Amino acid sequence: MAFYSKRDLYFHLFENHKIEDLISYPYFSDHQRETFDLVLDAAEKIAQNSMYPLLTEMDRNEPQLENGKIKVHPGMRKIIRQFGEDGWINATFSYEEGGQQLPNTVYQASGFIFQAANYSASVYPFLTTGAANLIRIFGSKELKEKFTPNMYSGKWQGTMALTEPDAGSSLSDLQTTAYPTSHDGTFKIKGQKIYISCGDHDACENIIHLMLARIVDAPAGTKGISLFVVPKYRVADNQPNDVLTQGIYHKMGYKGAPIAHLMIGSDDGCEGYLVGEANKGLSYMFQMMNEARVGVGMNACAIGTAAYHASLSYANERPQGRKLSQKDPSLPQIPIIEHADVKRMLLFQKSVIEGSLSLLLYCAKLSDLVHVEKGDQKEDFGLLLDLLTPIAKSYPSEMCCLSTSAAVQVLGGAGYTTDFPIEQYYREARIHPIHEGTTGIHGMDLLGRKVLTQNGKALKLLLREIIESIAAAKAIPSLVSKTIMLENYLKRTQEVIDTLLPKAGKDMEAFLSDATLFLEMMGILVIGWQWLKQATIAAQKLQSEDLEKDFYQGKIMCMNYYFEYELVKIGSLSTRLLSEEKVTINMKKEWF
Amino acid sequence: MAFYSKRDLYFHLFENHKIEDLISYPYFSDHQRETFDLVLDAAEKIAQNSMYPLLTEMDRNEPQLENGKIKVHPGMRKIIRQFGEDGWINATFSYEEGGQQLPNTVYQASGFIFQAANYSASVYPFLTTGAANLIRIFGSKELKEKFTPNMYSGKWQGTMALTEPDAGSSLSDLQTTAYPTSHDGTFKIKGQKIYISCGDHDACENIIHLMLARIVDAPAGTKGISLFVVPKYRVADNQPNDVLTQGIYHKMGYKGAPIAHLMIGSDDGCEGYLVGEANKGLSYMFQMMNEARVGVGMNACAIGTAAYHASLSYANERPQGRKLSQKDPSLPQIPIIEHADVKRMLLFQKSVIEGSLSLLLYCAKLSDLVHVEKGDQKEDFGLLLDLLTPIAKSYPSEMCCLSTSAAVQVLGGAGYTTDFPIEQYYREARIHPIHEGTTGIHGMDLLGRKVLTQNGKALKLLLREIIESIAAAKAIPSLVSKTIMLENYLKRTQEVIDTLLPKAGKDMEAFLSDATLFLEMMGILVIGWQWLKQATIAAQKLQSEDLEKDFYQGKIMCMNYYFEYELVKIGSLSTRLLSEEKVTINMKKEWF
Structure with a gap:
């Protein structure tokens, strides 16, 4: 398989x-x-x-x-x-x-x-x-x-211990506290952490938590958060370090990885080690979280990919129905991949996962370039990567919920049963819009932070890249109509940005109220750009003597699908984003 | 709860x-x-x-x-x-x-x-x-x-036994065979049936299958299908009737109801009773299936409703974060229902489930009117109900997958755990776009059959109803802008229909290739109409002395939400439906 x-x-x-x-x-x-x-x-x-x-x-x-x-x-x-x-x-x-x-x-x-x-x-x-x-x-x-x-060596497990019962999306409300000890520069940690992935298990000999906590008397909010190493067993003597597994969360999917609820220092016996400087924990964590976020996009894309291939193989093998032009029941049934609507569901999946993978590996390459480049180049790559991170996290996360759903649908009733792994993929995909920052949080990150950074410099860098790709595609006659389409939707996107940005300084609540939709629109645009890039290469290869015509034709056709069925959604999204009617702001909780 | x-x-x-x-x-x-x-x-x-x-x-x-x-x-x-x-x-x-x-x-x-x-x-x-x-x-x-x-009395369970291993969406390929017996007018049935809901269980004393089978030598295809009553135990002596439970399907959701794989007459001992006339089984079944299809829409809507209320109650109780204008961490956190994006996710759910319920009960009333009315009236109600049936089945089915997903998202990590019933609703919602005809099948039913019936008479009846509702809404000044919006999207929809219909006679494959999108577009329009009707009543009540202002304000606001965020999607869908590029038709299976 x-x-x-x-x-x-x-x-x-x-x-x-x-x-x-x-x-x-x-x-x-x-x-x-x-x-x-x-x-x-x-x-x-x-x-x-x-x-x-x-x-x-x-x-x-x-x-x-x-x-x-x-x-x-x-x-x-x-x-x-x-x-x-x-x-x-x-x-x-x-x-x-x-x-x-x-x-x-x-x-x-x-x-x-x-x-x-x-x-x-x-x-x-x-x-x-x-x-x-x-x-x-x-x-x-x-x-x-x-x-x-x-x-x-894999002997010990590492974790990221951030979330607490009262501090999920709002990390500034962390309560776990670190008390300095006089003797050796360590800290006593007290508090609790929830939803800790691999927070405890028996496949490793120790669990090393990278834990956010507040040093006693530190400033309130995000400015008083520090990062600690908190092992489950003390390294010196392998004795328990007062990190208690209070509970395990059972969940809809990705059941193979345990998620723990931890009590830290209930008996005043938990030792932690400060990482770096005090009160800088959140900024340290965020540097890693950005990578983790692109990683979550990759997780989603990978699950969507597995579901796509499972449904593709089923569609090739399962006979059902006949061409609409040949309804004669004495004819043999045809594989369902011959039906237009099944092809549509497969193209949808292919466009989502291959478009996402293209973006995600582009981001990975940016991170390599940030690492090895210097000066302005380094800064530019960094800005671009920062801007793309919420998109690279959220587009695959949201869309692979839908693409795994399309995979289920290709199989029909069989897709809903446990006879195939697709229902599992559907359940596993659903975590990604939630963890490492919900989609809503990333919408606000994109519109409220990344787009505004350095007077929109990152955005300008992105536009430059897109325009370059369009120029390259224009050299290929068969792609010209699609380049015009992308240009039009790019213009539309810029119109939205030009309308929204002046509101940023005034009423942040209103400015950010549709940030999730803005993120969705930008995701569709950016993936459209990635598809144009792919199609450009494919078209070049097809002009040459390349033997893999099927593969490259598939790329061209999937780009066509994406532009015709997905890119057009910018139309409706921008209609909404350009509207002045503040529905969600005006809605009162009593009216639900 | x-x-x-x-x-x-x-x-x-x-x-x-x-x-x-x-x-x-x-x-x-x-x-x-x-x-x-x-x-x-x-x-x-x-x-x-x-x-x-x-x-x-x-x-x-x-x-x-x-x-x-x-x-x-x-x-x-x-x-x-x-x-x-x-x-x-x-x-x-x-x-x-x-x-x-x-x-x-x-x-x-x-x-x-x-x-x-x-x-x-x-x-x-x-x-x-x-x-x-x-x-x-x-x-x-x-x-x-x-x-x-x-x-x-509930002593015996009834089932609908249609699907077979090689005949799911393609019912014309049914293989189960009925052989007339000479002695008493009964038939011997042989074959197998899969995915039979409640096809066997121990909560009733007998299982009565309403089973489709082909009388030996009957015409091929749908014209040779008959309907039989096939009990699990014979009524005369309570002895087994050679209906063997070969297997049970384990599935992603609605696990409480068993789905069976049945072997019929493996030992030549299965007796069945013909219902009505031979070879008319499919038409009998379809009369019931239309009701069942509206019923499936109701199932989906009900699950979406339960998820909405669970997420609404969580959103009212869960404190997290602060207003963007009041980020001071010393202030208490606010309930998440105060955040614009959470309100958006709740409004989305409310608009889907209450819009669906409105349509579904409208269809139910139509079926009552068909039952008690006579002559032209009866026929008109019947035509309208037939036209609306694929929409009433599919809009709630598809959209409640998304609305239960929004409910999960409102809870964040908690929504993904089994601590709340919402992940169960998410899993249960997913069956509805599949059973009683997949969404793809209903798209073809709507565009390829219902819209074409009697030269589009049903469609004209629907348009008349929508225009009447618009006229009524126009009497209320606060609704005028929304009536214009609905008129515009109605016009756009008609443009799509006028462009598509001339293609019907020529190339059915191409004509129906985007039938699923057409169904989606029509669903959005019809639910928009239902929302305008609801808002009209609510506005009237608000003008009077009514004490339930919160309830009616909620209706008006949710209509606003629906028009601003959902109805606009007709824009993008119609862009696609008006395009001449036949992506799915042209895609070849080798290119995937």
Whole structure:
């Protein structure tokens, strides 16, 4: 069972985003196309042999809390260790840190394969990478030496411990408190954390929480939040560190990864280590969260991809009905992929997942460029990446709920049963618009922050890129009509921006009231741009002697689909965004 | 926990659709407003006391196949019997048939309450009603006497047995065969049926299948399909009738109702009774299916309603964040219902479910009028109902997948956990675009059949109704701008129809290729019309001395929401529908 298309992934990496460019930078200069291929082959092997076979099992045997400890699927121990041994957890880190200086783009592409095979299983090592990254960048030498080696090896699990019962979207309301101790510079931590992914389990020997807490007497709000390392077991003596697993959340999907409710320091016995400076915790966390957000977009895209391929293979095999022009019941039935409406549902999925993957790997490449570039270039890439982050998180997250739904629909009744993995994908996709910032939060981030930054500089950079892509596409006669279409919708988008921005200074409530729709509109535009880029390359290849005509024709046709069925939605969205009627602002809670 | 709004239901029944009008017809003349109230109160009591308490339990303890028999939740036996004893199963049937001549509108409204409380539990008795109805209308006196009394009492379960492994959407490919026997006019049935809801279970003493089969040597295709009554146990001696439960389907949602795979006559021992005439089975079934289709729309709407109320109550209680103008972290957090984006998600849900309920009860009233009216009036109501049926089935089905998703999103992480029933509603909503004809099938039914009937007469009747509603709304100054908006989108819709229809005769494949989008567009228009009607009444009430200002303001505001955020989508849909680019037709399966 194919859960992704290697051909398509390679198209994005090597034809669309030309990531071999990265090799020219000294940091990546030991790599070559062949090492990238080897990495991706290795990823496919783990995904195929170790992860995909557990997909259904892990869903049906969800983690359980027993005697204060969370038990997960026994197969997870082997998978995590393999990730450690093969060097995945610190693959992108420098040689000095034991890493391989792998471009983030290749790392994300590998992640995509893992996630498409088994999203729950992929969560464990990725969380460890993120947590270790925080220690690596902001922690002291002692902290690094104490914690990161066992995290890199997969022996210990890392987590991000942010959310509390009264502080979800509103992180400024964090209550967990850190008390300095006189003897050794450590802190005593007290509080509770909820929804902590992999917050406790028995597939690793220790759990290392990267935890936000407020040092006693710190300023209120976001300015008084610090970052701590809080292990479940103390490193010195392996004794419990007073981090109690109070509960486990059962959930609709991605059941294979445990989500814990933790009580911290209930017996005054929890030791934590400050990372970096006091009160800078949130800014540290946000630097990682931006990467995590692009990562969530990738998760969603990967799940959508697996669902697409499952539904595509069903559509090719399932005979049902006949062409409308040939209703004779004595004729054999045709595979449902021949029906226009089934093709529409498949094209919808393909346009969402391949459009998303294109954007996500573009963002990954930007992050590599930010890493290796200098000066203005570095700054520009950074601004562009920041602007695109809420879109790269939210478009795939929202749209893969719909694309997995289309996958269910392709199968009809069969799609609703547990005989196929598609209903699981549908359930798993639904988490992504929620975690790492809800779609609503990202709408406000985009319109209320990213668009306004440096007088709209990031936006100008994005527009420049889009206009460049349009110019390149215009050189191909068969694409001209579509370039005009994109130009028109780009104009429409700019009209919306020009109408909205003057309101920013005045009434923020009103200015941001439809930020979610603005995010949706920008997502549709940006993915349209990614499709035009893909189609441009495909059209060029088709002009040459390329033998893979089917693959490239598919790209062109899917671009057509996207423009005809998806891009047009900017029309309605902009109608709403240009309207002066403040429906949600004026609605009163008593009227519901 | 409120799972529906009685106030809103009464608004639709008595203010919006004025169903007391029905009492003037002799068939309903024994009823009065008070008896309707009593019926609805009784429905609420069962829903609240017997059904809602089992909602979660039935989801977590799904039916199991043990030793060839399906075991369901033990509470179902009591619920089904109560439905029988209280006369729900045959409530709409005539006095002569032991029924109460209850208007279908009141029966559907009661069904809405049951479905909102516990969709799975509501399925059992509703299926029995549908099956009994087929025997009642098309069966012989003997069949009626033999089967219906025990179905009405809830002792026996009724089913609709249509789908087969090779015949889902394509019913013309049914293979189950009926062989006439010489001795008593019965038939021997052989074949298999899949996805049979309540096809076997232990909460009733017998299962009565209304089964489609092909009499041996009957014409191929839909013209050779007959309808049979096939009991699980023979009535004469209570011995097994060779209907074997081969399997049970486990599924994503509505787990409380079992779905069976049945082997019929594997040992040549299955007796069936022909209903009505040979080869007319599909037309009989379709008469019932039209009602069932509106019923599916109601199911979806009811689930969406329960999710809306659960998310509304959470939004009123959950404090998180602050007004954007008051970010001071020392201020207390505000309930999330104060945030514009949360209000948007609630308004979206409200607009979908109350708009749908309005349409569904309108359809139910039409079916009552078809029943009691005569001549041209009867025909017109019938045509209008036929035209609206695919919309009444599909708009709620598709949109309540999205509205339950919005309910999940209102709760954020909590919505994804099993701590709240909302994730269950999300899973249960997803079946409705599939069963009783997929959305794609209904799109083709609307554009390829209903719109074309009698030279578009049904469409003209609908337009007349919409224009009348617009005229009534124009009398209210505050609604004038919205009436113009609806007129414009109506014009746009007509433009699409005028562009599409000339293609009907030529290339059906191309003509119907975007039928699903056409259905979507028509759904948005029709629900917009229902909202204008609701707002007109609300505005009238607000002009008077009415004390329920909050309720009516909510209606006006939700209409505003619908027009500003939903109706505008006709813009993009019509752009696509007017385009000449045949993307899905031109796409080849090799290109995926």
